[in-house]
Amino acid sequence: MTNKTKSAYAISKQLLQRLPLYLDYLKNFADREGYISAPLIANAMKLNEVQVRKDLASVSSSGGKPKSGFAAGPLIRDIEKFLGYDNEDEAVIVGVGHLGRALMHYRGFEEYGLKILMGFDTDEGLTGTNIGDKQILHISKMRDVCERLKIHIGIITVPAGSAQEVCDQMVEAGIIAIWNFAPVHLTVPDHVVVQNVNLASSLVILTKRMAEKLAEKEEF
Amino acid sequence: MTNKTKSAYAISKQLLQRLPLYLDYLKNFADREGYISAPLIANAMKLNEVQVRKDLASVSSSGGKPKSGFAAGPLIRDIEKFLGYDNEDEAVIVGVGHLGRALMHYRGFEEYGLKILMGFDTDEGLTGTNIGDKQILHISKMRDVCERLKIHIGIITVPAGSAQEVCDQMVEAGIIAIWNFAPVHLTVPDHVVVQNVNLASSLVILTKRMAEKLAEKEEF
DNA sequence: AAAATATTGTTAAAATATTTTCAATTATGC
DNA sequence: GCATAATTGAAAATATTTTAACAATATTTT
Numbered sequence: 148m149t150n151k152t153k154s155a156y157a158i159s160k161q162l163l164q165r166l167p168l169y170l171d172y173l174k175n176f177a178d179r180e181g182y183i184s185a186p187l188i189a190n191a192m193k194l195n196e197v198q199v200r201k202d203l204a205s206v207s208s209s210g211g212k213p214k215s216g217f218a219a220g221p222l223i224r225d226i227e228k229f230l231g232y233d234n235e236d237e238a239v240i241v242g243v244g245h246l247g248r249a250l251m252h253y254r255g256f257e258e259y260g261l262k263i264l265m266g267f268d269t270d271e272g273l274t275g276t277n278i279g280d281k282q283i284l285h286i287s288k289m290r291d292v293c294e295r296l297k298i299h300i301g302i303i304t305v306p307a308g309s310a311q312e313v314c315d316q317m318v319e320a321g322i323i324a325i326w327n328f329a330p331v332h333l334t335v336p337d338h339v340v341v342q343n344v345n346l347a348s349s350l351v352i353l354t355k356r357m358a359e360k361l362a363e364k365e366e367f
Numbered sequence: 368m369t370n371k372t373k374s375a376y377a378i379s380k381q382l383l384q385r386l387p388l389y390l391d392y393l394k395n396f397a398d399r400e401g402y403i404s405a406p407l408i409a410n411a412m413k414l415n416e417v418q419v420r421k422d423l424a425s426v427s428s429s430g431g432k433p434k435s436g437f438a439a440g441p442l443i444r445d446i447e448k449f450l451g452y453d454n455e456d457e458a459v460i461v462g463v464g465h466l467g468r469a470l471m472h473y474r475g476f477e478e479y480g481l482k483i484l485m486g487f488d489t490d491e492g493l494t495g496t497n498i499g500d501k502q503i504l505h506i507s508k509m510r511d512v513c514e515r516l517k518i519h520i521g522i523i524t525v526p527a528g529s530a531q532e533v534c535d536q537m538v539e540a541g542i543i544a545i546w547n548f549a550p551v552h553l554t555v556p557d558h559v560v561v562q563n564v565n566l567a568s569s570l571v572i573l574t575k576r577m578a579e580k581l582a583e584k585e586e587f
Numbered sequence: 588a589a590a591a592t593a594t595t596g597t598t599a600a601a602a603t604a605t606t607t608t609c610a611a612t613t614a615t616g617c
Numbered sequence: 618g619c620a621t622a623a624t625t626g627a628a629a630a631t632a633t634t635t636t637a638a639c640a641a642t643a644t645t646t647t
Contacts, residue, residue, distance in 0.1 A: 160572060161634075167567040171527075171551050184594065192552060195636055200595070213594045213642045230571050231578070249469035255550065259567050260574070299577065307391075324577035326570065330475065331391050332412060340580060342573035344566065347387040347479050350546065351450050352380060353562035354480070357519065357544035358451070360560060381604075404624065415606060420625070433612040433624045591646075599638075606631070615622080 162202055163230075168192055169202070170226045177219040184216030232260045237298050238326070241313045242305030243268040243283055246328060250304060251278045264298065286316070293320040302326045303333075314341075382422055383450075388412055389422070390446045397439040404436030452480045457518050458546070461533045462525035463488040463503055466548055470524060471498045484518065506536070513540040522546045523553075534561075 172191055177183045185203065189196035203217060204210070207225035211217040227233060235257075240247055243266045250256075251266055266278060267286045274285045284292065292298070301322040305313050310329035317325060318339055325341045327333055333341050392411055397403045405423065409416035423437060424430075427445035431437040447453060455477075460467055463486045470476075471486055486498060487506045494505045504512065512518070521542040525533050530549035537545060538559055545561045547553055553561050 158575060159634075163572050163575060164565065164568040167550070167565060167571060168552055168563075171567075175527075175551065186594075191554070196594090197596095197636065198634090201635095204596075211595055212644090213596090214592075214644045216594070231574050236574055245469040245472040249465040252465040256566075256570070259570050261570055300573070307395075323580065324573050326573050330387070331395065332388055334411070338580060338584075340573065340576040342569055342576070343388075344564075344569050345384065345387060346476075346564065348384040349562055349564050350476070350479050350481055351387060352383050353520070353544050353546050353560065354451055354456055355378060355383060356560040356562070360543065360558060364558075379604075406624075416624090417606065417626090418604090421605090424626075431625055432614085433626090434614045434622080436624070589647085591644105593642105593644080595640105595642075597638100597640090599636105601634100601636070603634070604632080606629105608629075609627090610625105611627105612625075613623090615620105617618105617620080 158205075162205065165192075165194070165198075165202055166206065166226055166230055169199070170223065170230070173219055173223050173226070177223075179220040179223065181219055182212065182215040182217060183219045183222070185211070187216070230259075232258065235260050235262055236300055237262050237264050237296065238300035238302055239263070239265055239267060239289065239293060239298055239322075240302040240304060241267045241286065241289065241317070242303060242329075243270070243273050243278065244304060244306075247302075247304035248278060250302065250328075251281055261300070263302065264296070265292070286313075289316060290320040293317075293322060298322070300324045300326065302328070304328045307331045382425065385412075385414070385418075385422055386426065386446055386450055389419070390443065390450070393439055393443050393446070397443075399440040399443065401439055402432065402435040402437060403439045403442070405431070407436070450479075452478065455480050455482055456520055457482050457484050457516065458520035458522055459483070459485055459487060459509065459513060459518055459542075460522040460524060461487045461506065461509065461537070462523060462549075463490070463493050463498065464524060464526075467522075467524035468498060470522065470548075471501055481520070483522065484516070485512070506533075509536060510540040513537075513542060518542070520544045520546065522548070524548045527551045 169188060172188060185200040186196045189199045206229040207222055209218060209221045209225060238261055240251060240263055247266060251263055265281050266283045267289045268283055269286050273283045276283050299322060301317040303310055303313055303325060307329050310331050311333055314325060314333045314335060318335060323339050325339065327341055328344045330347055335341055389408060392408060405419040406416045409419045426449040427442055429438060429441045429445060458481055460471060460483055467486060471483055476483065485501050486503045487509045488503055489506050493503045496503050519542060521537040523530055523533055523545060527549050530551050531553055534545060534553045534555060538555060543559050545559065547561055547563045550567055555561055
Protein backbone atom coordinates (compact mmCIF):
# COMPACT_ATOMS: atom_id res chain seq x y z
CA MET A 148 0.00 0.00 0.00
CA THR A 149 1.41 3.31 -1.03
CA ASN A 150 1.22 6.07 1.49
CA LYS A 151 1.93 9.26 -0.34
CA THR A 152 -1.70 10.16 -0.12
CA LYS A 153 -1.20 13.25 1.97
CA SER A 154 2.10 14.23 0.33
CA ALA A 155 4.17 14.21 3.50
CA TYR A 156 2.24 16.06 6.23
CA ALA A 157 -0.27 18.10 4.30
CA ILE A 158 0.74 21.62 3.59
CA SER A 159 -1.14 24.39 5.27
CA LYS A 160 -2.52 27.23 3.27
CA GLN A 161 -0.87 29.69 5.61
CA LEU A 162 2.52 28.18 4.96
CA LEU A 163 1.91 28.43 1.26
CA GLN A 164 1.11 32.07 1.69
CA ARG A 165 4.22 32.83 3.68
CA LEU A 166 6.71 31.01 1.50
CA PRO A 167 6.53 33.39 -1.47
CA LEU A 168 7.14 36.25 0.94
CA TYR A 169 10.24 34.61 2.34
CA LEU A 170 11.38 33.91 -1.16
CA ASP A 171 10.95 37.48 -2.22
CA TYR A 172 12.77 38.73 0.83
CA LEU A 173 15.62 36.31 0.38
CA LYS A 174 16.04 37.16 -3.25
CA ASN A 175 16.08 40.87 -2.62
CA PHE A 176 17.91 41.24 0.62
CA ALA A 177 20.02 38.20 1.18
CA ASP A 178 23.53 37.66 -0.02
CA ARG A 179 23.19 34.36 -1.82
CA GLU A 180 26.67 33.31 -0.84
CA GLY A 181 26.13 34.14 2.80
CA TYR A 182 23.84 33.17 5.64
CA ILE A 183 20.55 34.53 6.81
CA SER A 184 18.84 33.89 10.11
CA ALA A 185 15.24 33.17 10.99
CA PRO A 186 15.02 36.09 13.44
CA LEU A 187 16.12 38.44 10.70
CA ILE A 188 13.47 37.24 8.30
CA ALA A 189 10.86 37.17 11.04
CA ASN A 190 11.63 40.72 11.98
CA ALA A 191 11.33 41.96 8.42
CA MET A 192 8.03 40.14 7.91
CA LYS A 193 6.68 40.91 11.36
CA LEU A 194 6.33 37.24 12.09
CA ASN A 195 7.34 35.03 14.95
CA GLU A 196 10.85 33.66 14.55
CA VAL A 197 9.89 30.12 15.47
CA GLN A 198 7.23 30.26 12.82
CA VAL A 199 9.85 31.12 10.26
CA ARG A 200 12.19 28.39 11.44
CA LYS A 201 9.44 25.82 11.30
CA ASP A 202 8.37 26.93 7.87
CA LEU A 203 11.91 26.78 6.56
CA ALA A 204 12.47 23.39 8.15
CA SER A 205 9.41 22.04 6.43
CA VAL A 206 10.61 22.89 2.95
CA SER A 207 14.36 22.70 3.22
CA SER A 208 16.42 19.80 4.38
CA SER A 209 19.68 21.69 4.35
CA GLY A 210 19.09 22.99 7.87
CA GLY A 211 20.64 25.96 9.60
CA LYS A 212 23.78 26.58 11.53
CA PRO A 213 23.51 27.88 15.07
CA LYS A 214 24.67 31.46 15.44
CA SER A 215 24.75 31.99 11.67
CA GLY A 216 21.43 30.89 10.23
CA PHE A 217 20.64 29.31 6.90
CA ALA A 218 22.73 29.29 3.75
CA ALA A 219 20.78 31.68 1.53
CA GLY A 220 21.45 30.08 -1.85
CA PRO A 221 20.30 26.54 -1.06
CA LEU A 222 17.37 27.94 0.88
CA ILE A 223 16.16 29.93 -2.11
CA ARG A 224 16.50 26.89 -4.32
CA ASP A 225 14.64 24.68 -1.85
CA ILE A 226 11.73 27.09 -1.54
CA GLU A 227 11.50 27.50 -5.29
CA LYS A 228 11.53 23.78 -5.75
CA PHE A 229 8.92 23.25 -3.09
CA LEU A 230 6.69 25.88 -4.62
CA GLY A 231 7.08 24.27 -7.99
CA TYR A 232 8.60 27.32 -9.62
CA ASP A 233 10.96 25.08 -11.51
CA ASN A 234 8.48 22.82 -13.27
CA GLU A 235 6.41 24.75 -15.73
CA ASP A 236 2.63 24.48 -16.00
CA GLU A 237 0.72 25.66 -19.02
CA ALA A 238 -2.54 27.53 -18.84
CA VAL A 239 -5.18 29.20 -20.93
CA ILE A 240 -7.11 32.29 -20.02
CA VAL A 241 -10.72 33.03 -20.83
CA GLY A 242 -11.93 36.61 -20.90
CA VAL A 243 -9.71 39.11 -22.65
CA GLY A 244 -11.01 42.25 -20.98
CA HIS A 245 -8.84 44.67 -19.07
CA LEU A 246 -7.87 42.21 -16.40
CA GLY A 247 -7.33 39.31 -18.78
CA ARG A 248 -5.15 41.54 -20.90
CA ALA A 249 -3.14 42.65 -17.91
CA LEU A 250 -2.52 39.07 -16.85
CA MET A 251 -1.53 38.06 -20.37
CA HIS A 252 0.96 40.88 -20.51
CA TYR A 253 2.47 40.10 -17.17
CA ARG A 254 5.78 38.34 -17.60
CA GLY A 255 6.16 37.53 -13.93
CA PHE A 256 4.05 34.38 -13.88
CA GLU A 257 6.67 32.46 -15.78
CA GLU A 258 8.95 33.00 -12.83
CA TYR A 259 6.33 31.20 -10.76
CA GLY A 260 6.21 28.32 -13.20
CA LEU A 261 3.06 29.33 -15.05
CA LYS A 262 2.98 29.90 -18.76
CA ILE A 263 -0.16 31.38 -20.24
CA LEU A 264 -0.31 29.94 -23.74
CA MET A 265 -3.27 31.74 -25.23
CA GLY A 266 -6.51 33.52 -24.57
CA PHE A 267 -10.12 32.85 -25.46
CA ASP A 268 -13.05 35.19 -25.75
CA THR A 269 -16.54 35.32 -27.18
CA ASP A 270 -15.91 38.67 -28.84
CA GLU A 271 -15.46 38.06 -32.58
CA GLY A 272 -13.59 41.34 -32.84
CA LEU A 273 -10.80 39.98 -30.68
CA THR A 274 -10.64 36.58 -32.27
CA GLY A 275 -7.52 36.16 -34.32
CA THR A 276 -5.69 39.11 -32.77
CA ASN A 277 -2.67 38.84 -30.52
CA ILE A 278 -1.72 40.05 -27.07
CA GLY A 279 2.02 40.17 -27.10
CA ASP A 280 2.98 36.82 -28.54
CA LYS A 281 -0.25 35.18 -27.42
CA GLN A 282 -3.11 34.37 -29.73
CA ILE A 283 -6.73 35.10 -28.95
CA LEU A 284 -9.11 32.44 -30.18
CA HIS A 285 -12.84 32.08 -30.07
CA ILE A 286 -14.10 30.30 -27.00
CA SER A 287 -15.56 27.55 -29.15
CA LYS A 288 -12.03 26.39 -29.94
CA MET A 289 -11.04 26.01 -26.31
CA ARG A 290 -12.04 22.43 -25.81
CA ASP A 291 -10.14 21.19 -28.82
CA VAL A 292 -7.01 23.19 -27.97
CA CYS A 293 -6.94 22.14 -24.35
CA GLU A 294 -7.44 18.51 -25.17
CA ARG A 295 -4.77 18.42 -27.80
CA LEU A 296 -2.19 20.36 -25.82
CA LYS A 297 -3.18 18.63 -22.59
CA ILE A 298 -3.62 21.89 -20.73
CA HIS A 299 -4.83 21.49 -17.19
CA ILE A 300 -4.98 25.03 -15.83
CA GLY A 301 -7.60 27.59 -16.75
CA ILE A 302 -7.77 31.23 -15.74
CA ILE A 303 -11.15 32.92 -15.61
CA THR A 304 -11.28 36.69 -16.10
CA VAL A 305 -14.78 37.10 -17.45
CA PRO A 306 -17.54 39.12 -15.80
CA ALA A 307 -19.29 37.49 -12.85
CA GLY A 308 -22.35 36.65 -14.88
CA SER A 309 -20.62 34.31 -17.31
CA ALA A 310 -18.04 32.81 -14.97
CA GLN A 311 -19.94 29.65 -14.15
CA GLU A 312 -20.64 28.97 -17.79
CA VAL A 313 -16.98 29.38 -18.70
CA CYS A 314 -16.07 27.21 -15.75
CA ASP A 315 -18.31 24.43 -17.01
CA GLN A 316 -16.75 24.65 -20.45
CA MET A 317 -13.30 24.42 -18.92
CA VAL A 318 -14.25 21.31 -16.99
CA GLU A 319 -15.58 19.84 -20.24
CA ALA A 320 -12.26 20.64 -21.85
CA GLY A 321 -10.34 18.66 -19.27
CA ILE A 322 -9.16 21.55 -17.11
CA ILE A 323 -8.63 20.41 -13.53
CA ALA A 324 -7.36 23.59 -11.90
CA ILE A 325 -9.13 26.90 -12.20
CA TRP A 326 -7.75 30.24 -11.15
CA ASN A 327 -10.84 32.35 -10.79
CA PHE A 328 -10.70 36.13 -10.84
CA ALA A 329 -14.45 36.58 -11.16
CA PRO A 330 -16.08 37.57 -7.88
CA VAL A 331 -18.34 34.54 -7.70
CA HIS A 332 -18.33 31.10 -6.19
CA LEU A 333 -17.91 28.41 -8.81
CA THR A 334 -19.46 24.99 -8.59
CA VAL A 335 -17.20 22.25 -9.91
CA PRO A 336 -16.96 18.45 -9.80
CA ASP A 337 -14.81 16.88 -7.12
CA HIS A 338 -11.81 16.31 -9.31
CA VAL A 339 -11.42 20.01 -10.09
CA VAL A 340 -9.81 22.57 -7.80
CA VAL A 341 -10.71 26.22 -7.81
CA GLN A 342 -8.60 28.99 -6.37
CA ASN A 343 -10.32 32.32 -6.09
CA VAL A 344 -8.45 35.56 -6.33
CA ASN A 345 -10.75 37.49 -4.20
CA LEU A 346 -10.02 41.14 -4.56
CA ALA A 347 -13.13 41.90 -2.56
CA SER A 348 -11.82 39.96 0.45
CA SER A 349 -8.47 41.55 0.18
CA LEU A 350 -9.91 45.01 -0.03
CA VAL A 351 -12.19 44.39 2.89
CA ILE A 352 -9.33 43.26 5.06
CA LEU A 353 -7.45 46.40 4.18
CA THR A 354 -10.25 48.82 4.91
CA LYS A 355 -11.25 47.01 8.10
CA ARG A 356 -7.73 47.19 9.42
CA MET A 357 -7.55 50.82 8.44
CA ALA A 358 -10.76 51.52 10.32
CA GLU A 359 -9.36 49.75 13.38
CA LYS A 360 -6.23 51.88 13.26
CA LEU A 361 -8.29 55.04 12.99
CA ALA A 362 -10.48 53.96 15.89
CA GLU A 363 -7.45 53.24 18.06
CA LYS A 364 -6.17 56.71 17.38
CA GLU A 365 -9.43 58.32 18.37
CA GLU A 366 -9.12 56.68 21.74
CA PHE A 367 -6.57 59.20 22.91
CA MET B 368 -13.57 55.82 29.23
CA THR B 369 -14.49 54.66 25.77
CA ASN B 370 -14.22 50.97 25.10
CA LYS B 371 -14.49 50.54 21.38
CA THR B 372 -10.80 49.75 21.21
CA LYS B 373 -11.20 46.35 19.67
CA SER B 374 -14.34 47.18 17.73
CA ALA B 375 -16.45 44.48 19.33
CA TYR B 376 -14.45 41.22 19.43
CA ALA B 377 -11.78 41.59 16.80
CA ILE B 378 -12.63 40.22 13.43
CA SER B 379 -10.76 37.25 12.09
CA LYS B 380 -9.20 37.34 8.69
CA GLN B 381 -10.89 34.09 7.80
CA LEU B 382 -14.29 35.53 8.51
CA LEU B 383 -13.48 38.52 6.37
CA GLN B 384 -12.59 36.18 3.56
CA ARG B 385 -15.76 34.16 3.82
CA LEU B 386 -18.19 37.04 4.05
CA PRO B 387 -17.80 38.27 0.48
CA LEU B 388 -18.42 34.73 -0.70
CA TYR B 389 -21.65 34.49 1.25
CA LEU B 390 -22.64 37.86 -0.07
CA ASP B 391 -22.02 36.84 -3.64
CA TYR B 392 -23.94 33.65 -3.18
CA LEU B 393 -26.86 35.38 -1.53
CA LYS B 394 -27.06 38.03 -4.18
CA ASN B 395 -26.98 35.52 -7.00
CA PHE B 396 -28.98 32.64 -5.70
CA ALA B 397 -31.23 33.84 -2.95
CA ASP B 398 -34.69 35.23 -3.33
CA ARG B 399 -34.38 38.48 -1.46
CA GLU B 400 -37.94 38.29 -0.27
CA GLY B 401 -37.55 34.75 0.97
CA TYR B 402 -35.47 32.82 3.42
CA ILE B 403 -32.19 31.02 3.08
CA SER B 404 -30.69 28.50 5.45
CA ALA B 405 -27.18 28.05 6.73
CA PRO B 406 -26.96 24.41 5.59
CA LEU B 407 -27.83 25.52 2.07
CA ILE B 408 -25.10 28.13 1.98
CA ALA B 409 -22.64 25.79 3.63
CA ASN B 410 -23.33 23.12 1.09
CA ALA B 411 -22.78 25.46 -1.83
CA MET B 412 -19.54 26.77 -0.36
CA LYS B 413 -18.34 23.41 0.89
CA LEU B 414 -18.17 24.74 4.41
CA ASN B 415 -19.43 23.52 7.74
CA GLU B 416 -22.96 24.68 8.46
CA VAL B 417 -22.18 25.79 11.99
CA GLN B 418 -19.36 27.86 10.63
CA VAL B 419 -21.81 29.64 8.40
CA ARG B 420 -24.29 30.15 11.22
CA LYS B 421 -21.62 31.58 13.46
CA ASP B 422 -20.35 33.87 10.76
CA LEU B 423 -23.81 35.12 10.00
CA ALA B 424 -24.57 35.61 13.67
CA SER B 425 -21.45 37.71 14.08
CA VAL B 426 -22.45 40.21 11.43
CA SER B 427 -26.21 40.17 11.54
CA SER B 428 -28.43 40.76 14.50
CA SER B 429 -31.62 39.86 12.69
CA GLY B 430 -31.19 36.17 13.52
CA GLY B 431 -32.71 33.17 11.83
CA LYS B 432 -35.94 31.26 12.14
CA PRO B 433 -35.79 27.55 12.88
CA LYS B 434 -36.82 25.40 9.96
CA SER B 435 -36.72 28.37 7.54
CA GLY B 436 -33.39 30.07 7.93
CA PHE B 437 -32.46 33.71 7.56
CA ALA B 438 -34.39 36.44 5.79
CA ALA B 439 -32.24 37.00 2.72
CA GLY B 440 -32.78 40.72 2.23
CA PRO B 441 -31.79 41.89 5.71
CA LEU B 442 -28.91 39.44 5.71
CA ILE B 443 -27.50 40.88 2.52
CA ARG B 444 -27.81 44.38 3.90
CA ASP B 445 -26.16 43.42 7.18
CA ILE B 446 -23.19 41.81 5.47
CA GLU B 447 -22.74 44.76 3.16
CA LYS B 448 -22.87 47.13 6.05
CA PHE B 449 -20.42 45.10 8.05
CA LEU B 450 -18.01 44.95 5.14
CA GLY B 451 -18.31 48.67 4.69
CA TYR B 452 -19.62 48.45 1.16
CA ASP B 453 -21.96 51.30 1.95
CA ASN B 454 -19.49 53.96 3.03
CA GLU B 455 -17.20 54.94 0.23
CA ASP B 456 -13.43 55.26 0.53
CA GLU B 457 -11.33 57.15 -1.97
CA ALA B 458 -8.02 55.91 -3.27
CA VAL B 459 -5.22 56.74 -5.65
CA ILE B 460 -3.25 54.29 -7.69
CA VAL B 461 0.43 54.49 -8.54
CA GLY B 462 1.75 52.62 -11.55
CA VAL B 463 -0.29 52.81 -14.71
CA GLY B 464 1.03 49.69 -16.43
CA HIS B 465 -1.15 46.85 -17.58
CA LEU B 466 -2.33 45.93 -14.12
CA GLY B 467 -2.85 49.49 -12.96
CA ARG B 468 -4.84 50.16 -16.09
CA ALA B 469 -6.96 47.08 -15.55
CA LEU B 470 -7.76 48.12 -11.99
CA MET B 471 -8.60 51.65 -13.04
CA HIS B 472 -10.99 50.33 -15.65
CA TYR B 473 -12.68 47.95 -13.30
CA ARG B 474 -16.02 49.32 -12.20
CA GLY B 475 -16.60 46.67 -9.60
CA PHE B 476 -14.61 48.25 -6.79
CA GLU B 477 -17.20 50.93 -6.31
CA GLU B 478 -19.58 48.20 -5.34
CA TYR B 479 -17.14 47.32 -2.58
CA GLY B 480 -16.99 50.91 -1.42
CA LEU B 481 -13.74 51.88 -3.09
CA LYS B 482 -13.45 54.72 -5.55
CA ILE B 483 -10.20 55.13 -7.40
CA LEU B 484 -9.93 58.84 -8.02
CA MET B 485 -6.83 59.10 -10.19
CA GLY B 486 -3.57 57.49 -11.18
CA PHE B 487 0.05 58.51 -10.88
CA ASP B 488 3.07 57.45 -12.86
CA THR B 489 6.63 58.53 -13.54
CA ASP B 490 6.21 58.15 -17.29
CA GLU B 491 5.93 61.66 -18.78
CA GLY B 492 4.18 60.15 -21.78
CA LEU B 493 1.24 59.14 -19.65
CA THR B 494 1.04 62.30 -17.62
CA GLY B 495 -2.00 64.35 -18.54
CA THR B 496 -3.80 61.50 -20.29
CA ASN B 497 -6.94 59.80 -19.03
CA ILE B 498 -8.00 56.27 -18.29
CA GLY B 499 -11.74 56.33 -18.60
CA ASP B 500 -12.74 59.33 -16.57
CA LYS B 501 -9.65 59.20 -14.42
CA GLN B 502 -6.69 61.51 -14.80
CA ILE B 503 -3.09 60.37 -14.82
CA LEU B 504 -0.74 62.77 -13.08
CA HIS B 505 2.97 62.77 -12.52
CA ILE B 506 4.01 61.09 -9.32
CA SER B 507 5.50 64.33 -8.04
CA LYS B 508 1.96 65.70 -7.68
CA MET B 509 0.79 62.84 -5.49
CA ARG B 510 1.63 64.31 -2.14
CA ASP B 511 -0.14 67.55 -2.80
CA VAL B 512 -3.24 65.87 -4.20
CA CYS B 513 -3.53 63.34 -1.39
CA GLU B 514 -3.10 65.97 1.27
CA ARG B 515 -5.65 68.30 -0.19
CA LEU B 516 -8.26 65.65 -0.92
CA LYS B 517 -7.48 63.81 2.31
CA ILE B 518 -7.02 60.50 0.56
CA HIS B 519 -6.01 57.67 2.85
CA ILE B 520 -5.80 54.64 0.57
CA GLY B 521 -3.06 53.99 -1.94
CA ILE B 522 -2.82 51.19 -4.48
CA ILE B 523 0.59 50.11 -5.68
CA THR B 524 0.87 48.52 -9.11
CA VAL B 525 4.45 49.35 -9.98
CA PRO B 526 7.18 46.80 -10.68
CA ALA B 527 8.73 45.14 -7.65
CA GLY B 528 11.86 47.24 -7.86
CA SER B 529 10.18 50.57 -7.23
CA ALA B 530 7.43 49.47 -4.88
CA GLN B 531 9.19 50.38 -1.65
CA GLU B 532 10.04 53.81 -2.97
CA VAL B 533 6.45 54.46 -4.00
CA CYS B 534 5.32 53.14 -0.64
CA ASP B 535 7.54 55.63 1.17
CA GLN B 536 6.16 58.45 -0.92
CA MET B 537 2.63 57.37 -0.10
CA VAL B 538 3.38 57.36 3.60
CA GLU B 539 4.83 60.86 3.20
CA ALA B 540 1.63 61.90 1.47
CA GLY B 541 -0.49 60.81 4.42
CA ILE B 542 -1.68 57.48 3.06
CA ILE B 543 -2.42 55.07 5.89
CA ALA B 544 -3.68 52.02 4.00
CA ILE B 545 -1.79 50.47 1.13
CA TRP B 546 -3.11 47.82 -1.22
CA ASN B 547 0.02 46.33 -2.65
CA PHE B 548 0.01 44.37 -5.89
CA ALA B 549 3.79 44.30 -6.25
CA PRO B 550 5.29 40.96 -5.27
CA VAL B 551 7.44 42.37 -2.48
CA HIS B 552 7.22 42.88 1.23
CA LEU B 553 6.86 46.56 2.09
CA THR B 554 8.27 48.14 5.21
CA VAL B 555 6.00 50.79 6.69
CA PRO B 556 5.64 52.71 9.96
CA ASP B 557 3.31 51.34 12.59
CA HIS B 558 0.41 53.60 11.77
CA VAL B 559 0.17 52.29 8.20
CA VAL B 560 -1.47 49.03 7.16
CA VAL B 561 -0.46 47.06 4.11
CA GLN B 562 -2.55 44.44 2.40
CA ASN B 563 -0.74 42.39 -0.18
CA VAL B 564 -2.48 40.90 -3.16
CA ASN B 565 -0.23 38.02 -3.58
CA LEU B 566 -0.86 36.42 -6.91
CA ALA B 567 2.17 34.23 -6.38
CA SER B 568 0.68 32.74 -3.20
CA SER B 569 -2.63 32.22 -4.83
CA LEU B 570 -1.10 30.52 -7.82
CA VAL B 571 1.02 28.30 -5.63
CA ILE B 572 -1.98 27.17 -3.66
CA LEU B 573 -3.75 26.30 -6.88
CA THR B 574 -0.93 24.30 -8.40
CA LYS B 575 -0.14 22.52 -5.13
CA ARG B 576 -3.73 21.44 -4.75
CA MET B 577 -3.78 20.33 -8.34
CA ALA B 578 -0.67 18.28 -7.76
CA GLU B 579 -2.28 16.67 -4.71
CA LYS B 580 -5.34 15.74 -6.72
CA LEU B 581 -3.19 14.21 -9.43
CA ALA B 582 -1.20 12.26 -6.85
CA GLU B 583 -4.37 10.93 -5.22
CA LYS B 584 -5.54 9.70 -8.57
CA GLU B 585 -2.32 7.85 -9.23
CA GLU B 586 -2.87 5.94 -6.02
CA PHE B 587 -5.39 3.67 -7.64
C1' DA C 588 41.41 28.10 25.58
C1' DA C 589 37.42 29.53 28.10
C1' DA C 590 33.34 32.41 28.41
C1' DA C 591 29.75 34.85 26.25
C1' DT C 592 26.33 35.15 22.74
C1' DA C 593 23.27 34.22 18.97
C1' DT C 594 20.86 30.87 16.66
C1' DT C 595 19.00 26.36 15.79
C1' DG C 596 15.65 22.56 16.47
C1' DT C 597 12.46 20.43 19.47
C1' DT C 598 8.94 20.04 22.84
C1' DA C 599 5.32 22.07 25.45
C1' DA C 600 1.84 25.53 26.12
C1' DA C 601 -1.41 28.84 24.60
C1' DA C 602 -4.38 30.83 21.50
C1' DT C 603 -7.50 30.34 17.47
C1' DA C 604 -10.47 28.21 14.53
C1' DT C 605 -13.45 24.52 13.28
C1' DT C 606 -16.51 20.78 14.05
C1' DT C 607 -19.58 18.01 16.83
C1' DT C 608 -23.40 17.62 19.91
C1' DC C 609 -27.80 18.78 21.56
C1' DA C 610 -31.86 21.23 23.44
C1' DA C 611 -35.24 24.67 21.79
C1' DT C 612 -38.11 26.25 18.12
C1' DT C 613 -40.95 26.49 14.07
C1' DA C 614 -42.91 24.99 9.86
C1' DT C 615 -45.06 20.84 7.42
C1' DG C 616 -47.80 16.70 6.74
C1' DC C 617 -51.03 13.58 8.50
C1' DG D 618 -54.18 19.39 16.71
C1' DC D 619 -50.14 16.12 17.00
C1' DA D 620 -46.16 13.97 15.38
C1' DT D 621 -42.24 14.65 12.30
C1' DA D 622 -38.53 16.91 10.22
C1' DA D 623 -35.48 20.78 9.63
C1' DT D 624 -33.09 24.50 11.40
C1' DT D 625 -31.33 27.60 14.83
C1' DG D 626 -28.20 28.95 18.63
C1' DA D 627 -25.18 27.78 22.28
C1' DA D 628 -21.91 24.89 24.57
C1' DA D 629 -18.44 21.43 24.47
C1' DA D 630 -14.97 18.95 22.15
C1' DT D 631 -11.35 18.75 18.44
C1' DA D 632 -8.12 20.25 15.57
C1' DT D 633 -4.94 23.50 13.98
C1' DT D 634 -1.87 27.23 14.26
C1' DT D 635 1.01 30.19 16.70
C1' DT D 636 3.97 31.37 20.43
C1' DA D 637 6.94 30.43 24.38
C1' DA D 638 10.59 27.80 26.70
C1' DC D 639 14.83 25.51 26.60
C1' DA D 640 18.74 22.42 25.67
C1' DA D 641 22.31 21.87 22.08
C1' DT D 642 25.67 23.92 19.06
C1' DA D 643 28.47 26.97 16.42
C1' DT D 644 30.77 31.48 16.21
C1' DT D 645 32.96 35.47 18.43
C1' DT D 646 35.30 37.76 22.12
C1' DT D 647 38.32 37.98 25.95
